Amino acid sequence: xEELTKRQAAILEYMKGHVAEHSYWPSIRDIQAKFRFxxxxxxxxxxxxxxxxxxxxxxxxxxxxxxxxxxxxxxDLSETIIRYExxxxxxxxxxxxxxxxxxxxGLPDYTESSGVVASMQAPITEGSRRRAPQSFALRVRGDSMxxxxxxxxxxxxxxxxxPKHGDIVAAxxxxxxxxxxxxxxxxxxxxxxxxxxxxxxxxVTELVIQGxxxxxxxxx
Amino acid sequence: xEELTKRQAAILEYMKGHVAEHSYWPSIRDIQAKFRFxxxxxxxxxxxxxxxxxxxxxxxxxxxxxxxxxxxxxxDLSETIIRYExxxxxxxxxxxxxxxxxxxxGLPDYTESSGVVASMQAPITEGSRRRAPQSFALRVRGDSMxxxxxxxxxxxxxxxxxPKHGDIVAAxxxxxxxxxxxxxxxxxxxxxxxxxxxxxxxxVTELVIQGxxxxxxxxx
DNA sequence: ATGTTCTATGAAAACTTGTTCACTGTCAAG
DNA sequence: CTTGACAGTGAACAAGTTTTCATAGAACAT
Numbered sequence: 001x002e003e004l005t006k007r008q009a010a011i012l013e014y015m016k017g018h019v020a021e022h023s024y025w026p027s028i029r030d031i032q033a034k035f036r037f038x039x040x041x042x043x044x045x046x047x048x049x050x051x052x053x054x055x056x057x058x059x060x061x062x063x064x065x066x067x068x069x070x071x072x073x074x075x076d077l078s079e080t081i082i083r084y085e086x087x088x089x090x091x092x093x094x095x096x097x098x099x100x101x102x103x104x105x106g107l108p109d110y111t112e113s114s115g116v117v118a119s120m121q122a123p124i125t126e127g128s129r130r131r132a133p134q135s136f137a138l139r140v141r142g143d144s145m146x147x148x149x150x151x152x153x154x155x156x157x158x159x160x161x162x163p164k165h166g167d168i169v170a171a172x173x174x175x176x177x178x179x180x181x182x183x184x185x186x187x188x189x190x191x192x193x194x195x196x197x198x199x200x201x202x203x204v205t206e207l208v209i210q211g212x213x214x215x216x217x218x219x220x
Numbered sequence: 221x222e223e224l225t226k227r228q229a230a231i232l233e234y235m236k237g238h239v240a241e242h243s244y245w246p247s248i249r250d251i252q253a254k255f256r257f258x259x260x261x262x263x264x265x266x267x268x269x270x271x272x273x274x275x276x277x278x279x280x281x282x283x284x285x286x287x288x289x290x291x292x293x294x295x296d297l298s299e300t301i302i303r304y305e306x307x308x309x310x311x312x313x314x315x316x317x318x319x320x321x322x323x324x325x326g327l328p329d330y331t332e333s334s335g336v337v338a339s340m341q342a343p344i345t346e347g348s349r350r351r352a353p354q355s356f357a358l359r360v361r362g363d364s365m366x367x368x369x370x371x372x373x374x375x376x377x378x379x380x381x382x383p384k385h386g387d388i389v390a391a392x393x394x395x396x397x398x399x400x401x402x403x404x405x406x407x408x409x410x411x412x413x414x415x416x417x418x419x420x421x422x423x424v425t426e427l428v429i430q431g432x433x434x435x436x437x438x439x440x
Numbered sequence: 441a442t443g444t445t446c447t448a449t450g451a452a453a454a455c456t457t458g459t460t461c462a463c464t465g466t467c468a469a470g
Numbered sequence: 471c472t473t474g475a476c477a478g479t480g481a482a483c484a485a486g487t488t489t490t491c492a493t494a495g496a497a498c499a500t
Contacts, residue, residue, distance in 0.1 A: 005476070005477090007476085007477075008476095022279075023287045023288070024244070024245055024279070024285040024287075025284070027282070027283070027456075028459095037478075037479085038480075040457085040458080041478080044458075044459070045477075045478080049475095049476085058458095059244070061457095062247070062458090063284055063458070063486060064282070064284040064285060066244060067243045068243070150440075157437075214439065214440060215438055215439045215440055216437070217377075217435050217437050218369075218435055219435050220388055220436055225446065227446080247486075248488065249486080249487070257448075259448070259449050259451090260489090261449075261489085262447070262449075264490090265448080269445095280488085282456075283487050283488070284487085
């Protein structure tokens with residue numbers, strides 16, 4: 001995915017924050033006002049760039065209507081496989097389920113409104129409530145993480161970011177995405193399954209981390 | 221909360237479904253087309269009614285801009301208490317976190333589009349995917365349900381509906397909301413704590429069920 | 441019977457919003 | 471030194487959208 005410029009990233013962040021807070025998208029003029037542009041066309045250009053880079057999808061002609069690109073799209077496989085079961089590349093980010101808890105005191109960037117809703121991430125990552133993270137949910141297939149109490153059929157909430165030693169991460173290995181605990185030993189990095197029946201450590205040369213598992217959703 | 225008419229409920233359902241699917245609200249004309257109204261004013265009237273009844277909030281003049289009301293607002297208390305920690309009555313329902321999995325085959329009411337994203341409830345209640353339920357999340361306080369693997373600090377997803385014997389429900393007892401397992405013995409109904417240290421059964425004469433706990437969200 | 445609510449039509453007004461056109465400037469890469 | 475990506479101004483247009491006005495039948499409770 002192409003890199004975003006600082007301005008583009010800021011605008012995208014604002015838009016997502018606006019949705020998380022207000023539950024609807026900002027208009028071009030809302031964005032213009034936020035960034036104090038003198039012309040709507042400044043915004044227009046950035047939106048075009050965001051769309052060209054594939055992180056935002058505009059619905060031509062429709063007001064306040066956007067979609068954002070999925071963070072990770074993966075094939076399926078055996079073992080503990082995280083499968084993208086969506087119908088196509090049109091997966092939607094966006095929004096929050098109604099969460100009543102742990103509301104943020106102040107969202108410094110989006111001050112105008114009072115009624116603030118914590119996104120689904122709020123109860124999970126108490127630390128990062130200032131911006132709506134590009135979290136996404138994935139269904140877990142397989143049982144290689146059962147010792148971490150993540151079972152087949154559970155849903156994990158993945159949040160992009162730089163993982164620390166001990167984090168459970170969604171990682172790309174040989175083109176496949178799997179859920180493992182990240183282990184750093186000196187200069188070496190491993191992936192560890194949390195199941196006595198699985199090989200403990202997977203040596204890794206090249207590693208693509210798609211995100212950190214922040215919480216797990218289990219059926220009752 | 222005032223009762224909605226069938227038409228009003230259908231329109232609200234459609235709107236919420238549209239958001240879950242497209243990630244942005246429908247315009248009045250979208251709704252008009254969906255229900256084959258000859259006039260936009262038919263929709264307009266229903267939206268006014270929905271707002272008057274407190275389930276929908278419109279942003280005057282803004283296109284495709286709405287908020288929906290919270291489903292349940294509760295006070296706090298001791299024991300296994302479900303607390304509404306939100307700032308005020310302005311909590312927002314709406315939307316879904318990006319979920320990639322278990323896509324519904326057909327949503328009979330919202331047939332026009334193909335790319336469908338399951339809402340957060342989809343992975344939880346495999347049975348009820350036809351409409352976006354008015355689910356909400358609550359933080360659990362206390363440990364009276366630890367034997368059901370629901371711990372202090374966990375978040376439960378509550379879905380309105382009629383509970384069966386054995387369901388874990390959010391119930392109003394003496395004006396307080398608590399999380400318990402519903403037990404029906406003959407004509408009697410009890411609430412059972414899932415913790416050996418708590419009294420097993422709470423006899424109930426009058427019982428208000430606010431919803432059924434469908435899943436639990438745990439931090440990793 | 442009478443008022444109220446729900447439902448709806450049809451047309452137009454008023455406003456919001458996305459889009460386009462013409463033009464300027466900076467900065468890094470080739 | 472030109473080219474291209476990036477960032478922006480200013481004005482105007484076209485389309486999308488909400489909102490208002492006038493009108494009316496059906497169901498239902500008082």
